[in-house]
Amino acid sequence: MATSPNTSRTTPHILIVGGGYVGMYTALRLQRRLRSGEATITIVDPQSFMTYQPFLPEVAAGHIEARHVVVPLRRVLPKARVLNGRVVSVDHAHHVATVRPVSGPATEISYDYLVMAPGSVSRTLPIPGLAEHGIGFKNVAEAIHLRNHVLARIDAAASTDDEAVRRRALTFVFVGGGFAGVEALAELEDMARGALKYHPDLRPQDMRWVLVEASDRILPEVGDRMGRYTVEELRRRGIDVRLNTRLTSAVDRRVVLDDGTEFEAGTLVWTAGVKPNPLNRSTDLPLDRQGRIVATEYLTVEGADDAFVAGDCGAVPDLTRPGEFCAPNAQHAVRQARRLADNIVATLRGGERTAYRHSYAGSVASLGLYRGVAHVYGVKLRGFAAWFMHRTYHLSRVPTLNRKVRVVADWTLALFFRRETVSLNGIERPRAEFELASGQDRAA
Template identity: 45%
Template sequence: MPKILIVGGGYAGFYTAFKLEKYLGKNEAEVTMVDPLPYLTYQPFLPEVVAGSIEARHVVTSHRRHLKSTNVVTGKVTNIDHKKKTATIEVPGLKPYKQKYDHVVVTAGAVSRTFPIPGVADEAIGLKTIEEAVEIRNRILTNLDKAANLPEGPARQRLLTFVVVGGGFAGIEVFAEMRSLVSYLLRYYPNITFEDTHFHLIEAMGRIMPEVSLETSQWVLKNLDQRGAKVHLNTQLQSATKGKIELSTGESFESDVIVWTAGVMANPFVRNTDLPLDERGRITAHPSLRVVDGENIVEGAWTAGDVSAVPDLSGGGVGGFCVPNAQHAVRQGKLMAKNLVAALRGEGIKDYYHENMGAVAGLGIGVGVFQYKKLAIKGLIAWFMHRGYHGLAMPMWERKLRVFGGWVANFVLRRDIVSIEATKNPRLAFETYASRPKK
């Protein structure tokens, strides 16, 4: 049987495998998917996980539960030698081994893109994984608990100052959700006032959310300002050493919670392959999702999602390419499966074409924005549209039901405010009181 190797189990990789199981005949091909994590993370919901509006486990989809006939390998591909059609795979507990394939599908996704700013690597936290979202939430709740026990002063102010770097969709959404969460939590902390809490978003450009119109972005700025959340435009982060924030404007303050959302880049793993890359480190792709070297198709190599430079035939992409978001990755994964099956059967392969369906963002309970071309909807209706769209876009019906069920439960019971910070060191209590042999 032909062997298909899928590198990465995010949106594009998961949906490629999921649809291949539907389209392939019995014994028509052997499919293997490799990813370091055993689940797909629905990243648009990470801000709501931070806010406690969605249970963390509900925004991840198990690979093994939903991929019935795919060989799921929880490990990572460290090298691809496409000339020999061989991949090197590392699995915990085993020596690296090589696996042959006939077709390779590289959907390794993207990682946070940072700059060599002092302190960022040591102090900041990204927002690309479910683990990061949970950690941000735990830090916020733990900081409030600590601050409630302290008198007014620099230490208390540092605990109650929250910073987000990056004013794109992810940054604005998590910033607004963090503000919404802390505003809600204050009812449980009578000795902490609204004025005691400080929120700063740092954006190097002169505007936020380039996916929406200037008018809509200005409405968001006004809404955040009314809620006590300050946005610093045309401002660069100069240093975050030991939590001391220094801005290009000369302003300075300290924070224990610094969230970095200032862009993404293709997974650097692709540099360990012999596949062609563009100047931004993305695998160059043909509209049919086949890897292309100049004008030549690289036989047996396919790519999709954030790791790839797929031409946007609709004309709406930045620089002529599809932007890195779930809207494209999911649809590319589904088309990838169809094209792979067509290639195996010697049938026609289709090009990827998708027109932007608009942009929708949640900005905390009851607040949202939606933009489609010149149509802009703001406020409560847009918030319902955000939840409706992403709730239905969540992979698998069992996950959709868990998400919608959680929203209903939160509406009736109010949001959960428990922090499980102790998961960082789960054996501490046991080790503290465990009996040890006498010397």
């Protein structure tokens, strides 16, 4: 195992585990507030970019170019050292983290201050067939894959006269009624409906879109009233919304629900929640029963004043609701990151830390082009007004002016030109044709 060469430094070293919302925004704030030579910053993440996840449904639907929702870490963090790799363990007692880089041997990195922000991973269940056929929806690669997959299923349905094959290809199932599931389904259904204009043999009613939710409502963050409106809106569009229903099997792409319904589906998308990153269990930091790192109201790790935590991987107390914890969403992550960075600066300078207290702004959700729901500061909106607020709010939160301009450019072009509905499924196996040609040459 190699050892990082910076173990003999005298300048305090801040190690940030994870380059998502918390990691990137913490580093941004630190490089703005720290004086020259006051501390060094290292951020470790398998990817070289941060993804603005609220725009993934629009990436999947083709409204926004995929490259415009990712922020290059090295470009926005010139004063930090960015390592592409995965932290596999943290020994905070000795202030050492073990990093496995993208290539090469594992490395031990020592630090003075630790920021744990590895985020979350999809929370799956041991459902037969799910691992083989399910598609997640947490990153750009999955959004691009889902877009290509849905369009490829439409192409396949239009290229066959077999009714069973066509029915299977045009059946799309989404499990999970939170923001990710509802927005992804709504945007993709809207896209697919537009794509059928180029397939005269297919009709919108030939498609079957199913939303499966285990609880008795969807989008609980926008309130009961807006949640019920969303169900009604989706059903009005012909989408089959199944509440109080669970997926029990997906073997051979045959979907089985616990209400006795069975049917074949060419697409199964799993968005039924998240769980803390498994890395948490490879540390000596205190965890709660859900595997989250226990945090104080100052965003320090309980019992460790030189370790900080925020975002999905931490159990951060919600001071506005005593006894509860902050929800794992982007709104909290961004605001926690700023407070966390300020508390690190205060610690370095011998000042006092400030507790994280957040006034909940509300929630917005897109239901396809010109449709949405919103519950912001007590005001409930739906339809075009909510859709416009969704875009306006998230545009204001996209990091860097560069990305804001590019997103607006995408939206502006979409006003004048129809979106592309071409499946680039081949990019997932770029060497397939070359391998086929090579095999034919060998056979000859």
